Amino acid sequence: MAAVWAPVVGHLLLLALLPSTSSSHMVFDLGGHVYRTGEFHVTLLIGDPAKPYFLHVDTASNLTSLDCNKGSKVPHPVYRPAPNKLVPRKHLLCNALHQDVGEPEKPHKTVCNYEIHYLDGSWSHGVLIHDKFTFPSGSTKPDIAFGCGYNQGGSHETVTGVDGMLGLGRGSIDLVSQLKNNKIITKNVFAHCLSSKGGGYLSIGDENVFSSPANWVPMAPSTDRNHNYYSPGPATLHLDTKPIGTTPMEVIFDSGSTYTHLPEGPHAQLVAALKASLSKSLKEVRDPSRLHPCWKGPGGFKSLDDLKKEFKSVMSLKFHSGATMIIPPEKYIIVTGYGNACFGMLGRTDIGDMCIIGDITMQDQLVIYDNEQGRLGWRSSQCDKKPKSKSATFSRI
Structure with missing residues (x-):
């Protein structure tokens, strides 16, 4: 389950940044394949006006991030944060991030910088920012904290064709925790289904995943x-x-x-x-x-x-x-x-x-x-077929 202080601290930190909305859950289509693309990604709309970005679904990363290096070869125009989107070094969100990923070797004096080393041997240096995310309902546009990576590489596996990472790890400012803390979803639960035919789906906040044995x-x-x-x-x-x-x-x-x-x-x-x-x-x-x-x-x-x-x-x-x-x-x-x-x-x-x-x-x-019950589950499934649910909001991006 997420770190024990995450629900309380995350709620206090994010309440000021993120507006409260009606609770729901969401199901997103995934693109990609094990071979040849080497990744599975979700399309999210970020910024105001909203622009699409492909984010690699990563359950071992605590932080959602976009590649902000202007020389990077990414599918969409490189995200460039406005100065007012930078999270200050002394903000409580910065402290929470460093609790999740560790202190950088050289902390910046004014902005919140970070250094992350991933399980596959890759790494990323960047700064913490916040911006609006537009979710499938269209009316839900919370301000989400995420990373803006300006220097990254060193991977054992080369993943191309994405603009960044969707951090779903066990942290305090991972995407699912932020959505729950702001009552956009009611449960810190998510599931992914990766199809051997390519694609699949990602479900966030859906308790229907418990309806069948696992x-x-x-x-x-x-x-x-x-x-x-x-x-x-x-x-x-x-x-x-x-x-x-x-x-x-x-x-x-x-x-x-x-x-x-x-x-x-x-x-x-x-x-x-x-x-x-x-x-x-x-x-x-x-x-x-x-x-x-x-x-x-x-x-x-x-x-x-x-x-x-x-x-x-x-x-x-x-x-x-x-x-x-x-x-x-x-x-x-x-x-x-x-x-x-x-x-x-x-x-x-x-x-x-x-x-x-x-x-x-x-x-x-x-x-x-x-993350509510502190458990993991898996069962065989046809991942090329999205689940049927009357209450889910589906992404059609």
Whole structure:
């Protein structure tokens, strides 16, 4: 669940900035794909007059942000904040931000600057600002605090085609907390559904996500106050019935990562076990996607359905809470534009004993983040079909 001080402090901080509106919940269409775009994004209208921006849905970032570097190659004209949109260094919002992401190495004297380091190895430097957001109802235009990034890079995975990040992490000024504190939604609950066909949807404040059974686990407490990740706790990884590694890994749900990341040791063991399970009709090849390993079948691979003919092994994460996440081949293998099947789990030396679940493994699952009850849930779902709800406001941007 969000940091314990967030609901109280967030309410006091944001009441002056954000107008109160009638409560509702919202469902947004998502664009993008694991391959080739490498991201899933929502379109939000920001500013006055409102302008559209593509924001990469990121559950491991506490701060929504736009790329404000005038030299950046982004889909829309680069956002340029007016001077009166800058949050002062001594404002309580700035203190809350630094509680979420940590103090910058060199704090600015007058404006609220920040430095953020993400799970995938990327980083961003910027300043905190506020501006109007126009939501699907059209009548709801709250003033939302967000980041204006002027220097960023260093990513292990290159995400292009977006203007910034939609921060949905466990913070005090993440977007969902701000919406609840201003009574735009009644519950700090959201869910995303990423389709293997591309696109999907993001639901904010909708209690209808609880109407069907799901695998529920308690949110594990964060071990780092500056990185309040969504974690279902420790788990052991299996390939079919074979355990991979001997030490349980701390699992993180990170929709900001395209692929799933494993510590180098378990990753190497998993790759070896996977190779041993494959038929000799598959030939290991190099692919321009730079993923490794990759295989070419006798007739090539044209779709995810073709994977099932050659890849039979099912992975699973068995959580200490008793829940299990099933990971079939289509959630750990991608089919590239060159007709190859490539392993979509990356080995890392810099993540300790963490297992970072990225978009590839979240595909075709409704993943629910219930900050009210402090729990996470997931269930299989047709993510290319938006839910039907009489009370939801749908985005048609």
